[in-house]
Amino acid sequence: MGLPRMAEESRTKPSKYTILVVDDAELIRNLIVTFLSRLGHSCVTAIDGVDALDKMKGNKIDAVVTDLKMPNMDGITLTTRILAQYPELPIMIMTAFEEEGTAGLAICAGARDFIKKPFSLNEFSIRLHKMINDSEAQRRMKREKDADEFIQEFTDES
Numbered sequence: 576m577g578l579p580r581m582a583e584e585s586r587t588k589p590s591k592y593t594i595l596v597v598d599d600a601e602l603i604r605n606l607i608v609t610f611l612s613r614l615g616h617s618c619v620t621a622i623d624g625v626d627a628l629d630k631m632k633g634n635k636i637d638a639v640v641t642d643l644k645m646p647n648m649d650g651i652t653l654t655t656r657i658l659a660q661y662p663e664l665p666i667m668i669m670t671a672f673e674e675e676g677t678a679g680l681a682i683c684a685g686a687r688d689f690i691k692k693p694f695s696l697n698e699f700s701i702r703l704h705k706m707i708n709d710s711e712a713q714r715r716m717k718r719e720k721d722a723d724e725f726i727q728e729f730t731d732e733s
Contacts, residue, residue, distance in 0.1 A: 594639070655684050
């Protein structure tokens with residue numbers, strides 16, 4: 576009888592995420608929120624990096640999608656600040672600017688992905704979900720490694 580229960584658990588396993596969408600352009604913010612909501616995710620929005628850090632405090636965020644160029648605090652600074660507190664959180668940076676080295680700066684700051692505007696919603700979805708899945712896999716591997724080390728220490732002491 577274990578099989579039907581296992582199937583039920585896999586169906587109820589959460590695969591929907593809470594995503595913080597940060598962009599000073601209301602149109603872009605609304606487009607992304609509408610799209611992600613249709614995919615079953617919930618969204619928290621912020622108009623700039625300062626607002627985003629404030630929203631991080633009261634919400635359990637699974638991923639962040641942020642614009643690069645914003646007033647008050649840009650996406651690179653925001654990424655650095657978020658990762659100082661939440662080092663495992665996957666962050667994607669978006670930009671409409673063609674500046675040389677911008678993607679490299681974003682990745683060096685700790686962003687997991689970088690996407691250039693305009694982008695197709697299909698590409699955005701694929702990259703966002705891959706980023707989140709990769710992050711979850713890394714966390715799972717770390718937990719398993721920690722458990723293996725604990726078991727090894729325990730068996731060494733016995």
